[in-house]
Structure formats: structure tokens, C-alpha cells
Amino acid sequence: MTAPVRRAGVFAALCTLSLAVPLFGPEVAGALAAALLLGAFVVTDGPLFDLLAYPGDYEDGRLYGLLTFVLAGVALGLLAVGTAMSTAIFVGTVFLVGYGNLGEQAVRLRTDDDVAHVIGFSVAATAAGVVGQSGTLAVDASVAAVESALPRVVFLAASGALLAALLRTVLLLYDDPVVMLSVGLLLWLLAELEPALGAVEIVAALAVTVALGYVSYALETASVAGMLTGVLLGLLTIVLGGYGWFVVLISFFGIGGLATKFRYERKRDLGVAEDNDGARGSGNVLGNAAVALAAVLGYAASSATLLPADPDPHLFLFAFTGSVATAMSDTLSSEIGSVFETPRLITTLEPVEPGTDGGVTWQGELAGLAGATVVAGISFWLFPEVDTVGAAIVVAAGFVGMTVDSLLGATLEGRLLGNQSVNFLATLSGAVVAALLVVSFAAFG
Template structure:
């Protein structure tokens, strides 16, 4: 890991930080005994005091945002409680523990935007991203979220396993750090607690968890691979955290082999992005940022895979259709990436998929024979790898179903690119998102037809 030093340019030490952390600690301590309505009034009091007492300056804007976010989530929890439905208090307190830990934002001269983990506090100017520093704070966030959540359930006698609280804490901490790594006009003291809180709430509803040691192993493995991708300049910080979140969830809900299949897509995609890169750059069709992937690339190609992996754990009775749908979505992402990166280097001009007229290399919706072959081979590799990893026990069925989904999903991507993307209705990420779901549907449907399920 890279342990680059941090050069602190400015750090706030005004009353806003002291007040917010003291107020937060007080709310944590009294939360199990006060009830959500009292906590709502207290958090609103802190917000209005910071906002309208003459302390509202650019220096403590983060503290005001955090107080606003806290009030908003307590309000949601109170309203839901009135309708006999619950946003659990331990989720709310855990989300704010994640946001309150580590006031260590920094300014990245590379992007010109706030790009660090952590919320609140001052800005730190540095020459690089410290994997070691951010991993330490991620660990602190997990611990803080767990302790805050466990404090509440212990004193309230809430029927929740500590293992579930830890499971939720890990998911929330990684999600919060991911939200903070994404450049945005929204203050991180709003995006981090709300993003982490809503994600924690979603997974709390499943009441699915694994032992803490398994969760930690999954997190360590996912982070390690993400860090290697970052060091290899395949992924940026947001992609690192996105892959870590995906890895944790896919491993605990479906297994390591499922995650390795998704990793195969990222490795093949990253590798073939560099294929004849100079040539692709010379004609203006190379991937931006030297082919380094961001969170948009990760989620646009992997959301369908994540949804299916979670469904596999929650609905074991549908394991086989979900498995083959998963293989189809990974094959689509792989086939589409290889078709784009290899097909654009073909001799001769490609043709538009909708009209078969000659098109320019790299044009949305343009296809070539070489690209179609790359899509077929890339999809087949995923099917073969699934068999070798033991995910599927039928080689012919695995390759057939996966290749069908990947190939047709890739061409759905081209069709959407030639129509909705050209019309300005979809971005490239939107096209990838829909195509991977289409590939999943095709593979799942082919499996049902072939197996007579």
C-alpha cells in the first residue's frame, strides 16, 4: 500500500467541529433512552443554533450540513414510526458515526475537487492518494458504526444479532467512503450519512448476514484487489471503493467464485483497453484518462450482477436461473468491452447495426466482424471460467447459455447506442446498464428453455 505523506494546508479548529462532535456523542449516549422524537428536537436545535446564531460561515458549513442530515434522518424515522414501520434508530446513529469519524478531507490537485474519504473538518492538500491512510479511516468508520449501533440495540433490547450490526456497519462504511470519493457539488456531510444510511437500511431489511470474520475476510480481499487495480492504473479511487463494495456483497451473498467471475471482466476489460492504445488514441476513440475506470464504469456494468448475486443469497430456491442470468450479465459486460476495444482496431470501416451503412470506428452503434468475434469469445471465456471455478457443473450448458446472453446483450448495447444514445436520451453508462440487464434476461431465458425449468 502507498503511504504517501499528507501536507496539511488548513484545518478547521473552530467551535463548529467541537460542538458537532460533542453534540453527536451526547446524542449517541442518550439515544437508547430518549426516543426518536426527542432526538429529532435536539438535532434540530443544534442545526438552528449553528445556522442562525451567527456561526454560519464557510468554515463550519460542513457541521451545518451534518446537523441538517441528522435532523432529516431522525424526521424520517419519526414519521415512519407513526405508521408502524421503522427506520431503525441504530441505522441512523450508525450512519452518522460513519460521517462523524475522521474529519480529514483533502484537496486533490489532480482533479481540482474534494476527493478524499472522511467528512467535516478542513481541507488537506496532498500529492497523491494514500491507500494506507484511507484504509485506517475506513476501519475506524466500521468500528464507530458498529459501536454506535450496538450501544442502541443493547440498551433498547432490540432483537438484532450483533453480527447483523457489524455486517451493516461494514456496508455502510464502504458506501459512505465511496460517496465521499465521488466529486460532487453536494456537501459530503449530506451525501455520506444519507447514502450510507439508506444503503444500510436496504440491507438491514434482508436480515441476512454472515459471521464477522467472514465479512472481514471478504472486505480485506476486495480491498486488496481494488488497491492492486488502483496501483496498476486500471481504476481510480471511486472505482477502487466501488469494487470493494461489490466484492463484499457478492462474496457474502453468493461466494468468492462469483466475484472472481466479475473480476475476470474487469481484468479483461482493463487489459484490452491498452490493446493498440496508441492507435486508438491517434484516431480519437481511446478510453479517456488513459483507460482508468471510475465508479460510473463499475456500476454501469455491474449493477445487474450485484442485484443477481444478492438475489441468489436471499432466494436460494431460484439459485440456478439466477446463476445463469448472472453469467449472462457478466458475459455482456465482457463481450461489449472486448468488442469495443478490439473491434475498433479492425481493418476497414464498421457498419451501423441499424442500417448496415458504413460508419466510423468507435461511432455509437457501429459493429464489425472482428468486434462480433471478440464478443463471442469474451462471452465464451466467462462461461468456461464459470465451469472451471465450479460455479456451473455443466460445461456445455454454461458456455452455451453464457455466450448467448453475452453476444446478444452486446448487440443490444450496440442497438441502444445507435438509437437512444445518438438521440441524446441515454449516456454510455445508461446504455451499458440496460444492456447488462438484457444479457441477464437472455441467459436466464435460454436456461429456462433448455432445462425445461
């Protein structure tokens, strides 16, 4: 057994001490945390130090990895005690991070494959999250309470595992405290939304999103981080919105991914091809889908009457479709229009080099309009709320959002904004336009 596995095993065992909160109360748990913090300061060398130390701890001669890990657990525990955040989510989160890391390190002993590492972490983290939450519910309530809450427990554990796996691909190994706090806050939010799907639906949603995520990675349209981001977004969309919302979202990922591969060698010759052979990373996925996810969360919160103004949930549906239509329009416009050598700057219509931010072609504009129409057609087919006028609103929102993307590219990108920020603002404009048009037609129609 190697040092990373032994260290992960010890950290997982320490995570089990979080059960002291439901078993003995916060006072005993606080005393245990204080003892661990004191030990992190006192132990500066020797076998125990070697067992617990991350490589960077040797330079400072202090167990800062253990110290920050325990402090993150304490902060999360204080939130659980001081607010409506349940103890079950606290324990489940701590279990999830600790045992997920152990699962990943165990897989690393056998293979260097990055996907296998992610799977090892995610499976172990999900199982540990379920055990931690269920054990806490059994202590605080009863076995019957565990059975009734099991679908939600599985959903929370899987969502937390995916977020943790994603963060670990973009952060350092020593950033587990950040991962723990981020996962805990996400699960807190999701628990407040009270998803109502049963166990079978949750498992089906997981199977669908994981399968499609792996396909995107196998086809090299997404990196490992991009795959994890897409799977997490897909799972949240299915559970909080429904399969119709998911179909709209996956249409963008599928068609957009294929468009990235369209005449890729030609784009490479022109110097406008996406990096990493066109595989989309987490930043690209979030830049295009963060607004859509916010709309899904808003829809769920509105349906659960958690928002103070009590808005119409259908506004969030149109914001969602407007943002996805923008993402689709912009992707098709840039990926198809970039293979033509006569782009013009959208602000002056002067000819510019291919790949210039804000450069457009008439072929790309038509492709973008077609992309928005595809999203509108799918929405018209799936949602009764999206009638003929609603479909036209989605097309208009997508086209406006695509135009905003080009305008920002010509004026601010490279100076004040990066590509992902431009994508985010463009999809936000598409969502806002769709919602405003719906409100306007409702008021004057």
C-alpha cells in the same frame, strides 16, 4: 488545528447525540434535534457560527450545512422508529458519516493524496459504524447480543463506509445529508438480507476486495471512484452470493481492465481511447455491473424468502452470469475491435469511422464471443447449476447483450441515451435472455 478539522470534530460530537435514541428514547432525541435546528436558525454570526459554518454558509448568513445535516438525521431516525429499520443501523449510520469525515479531515492535514483521504475516511467510518451499532445493541439488548451480531455489524459498517466514501468522491462536501440517507437505506436493505458469514469470512472478504481494488488503482485501470465502486460491489458479491460469484465478477474487471490498456496508444491516435488513461470511473463500473449487483441482491433476497413470488434463486445466478458475460463481451469487442480501421455500422453494414457508436468489426465480434465463453467457462467450473447447456446459455446471453449494445449505439446513443445507459440496458438484456432461456429449457427440456 484548521477550521475544517474543528468543524468536523464538532459535527462528529453532534453525531454522538444520536445515542440519545437508545438511551433515553425518541422523545428526548427529538427535543435535542429541535434544539439544534433552532440553533442553526438563531446563530448567524460570531465565533460559534465560524466554528460550524461551511464556506457557502457565509454567503447566506445561515448555518444551512448544519440544518440539512440534522434534518437528514431526523429523517433517518423517523424511519428507524416508524419501520423495521433498527435503531442500531440509525446510530451506526450517523456515527459513520460524522466520524468518517473527521478521519478524512485529520488525514488531509498531513497529505494531499486522494487515496490517503479515502482510506482515512473509510477506516474511521467503519470503526465508528461498528461502535455506533454495538453501543446501541448493548443498550437495547446485552453484551451477548453484540458478540453474536458482530460479524453482521462489521459487514454493515464496512459497506456503509465504502458507499459513503464513494458518494463523497462524486458529490460535494456539503452533500453529507444525501450521503447519510443513502447509507442508511442501503444498510437497512442489507440487514434485511441477513448475511450469515462469520467474522473471519467478513474480514477475509474485506481484505480480498480492498487489495484487488488497490491493485486496479495502482495499475491505472480504475480511478479512485471506480476503485471504491469495485470494492463495494466485490464485498457485497462475496457476502451475499459467495466467492464463486465474486470470481465471475472480478474476471470481468480484470480482463476488461487489461483490454482497455490493449494498444492504448493506437486507440489514442484513432481517437477512440477511454478518457483518464483508460482508468474506469464509477459510472463505467456501475453501468456494467449494476445489473449484476441487482442479481446478487435478488439471489440473497430469494434465499432469505423475502420476495413475494418466491422465485428459484438459480434464476438470479443465470441473470448474474448473463449480465457479466454481456459486459465482458461488449468490453472486449469494443476495446479490441476499435484498433482496426474498417468498422461497419451494425444496422446497415456501411463502413464508418473508428469509434462510431454502433460500429463493429469481425475481429471485435470474435473477441466478444471469446469474452462470453470465458465467463461461461468460469461459471461451468464454479457452479454445479451451470452444466453444458447452462454454459451455452451464458454464451448466448453474452452475445445477444453485446449485439443489443451495438444496436442501441447505432440508433439511440448520443440522441436519447448516454454510454453508461447503453451499457446498463445491454447488461440487462443479457440477464433477461439468460433467465428466459433457463426457464424455457426447464419447461420444454
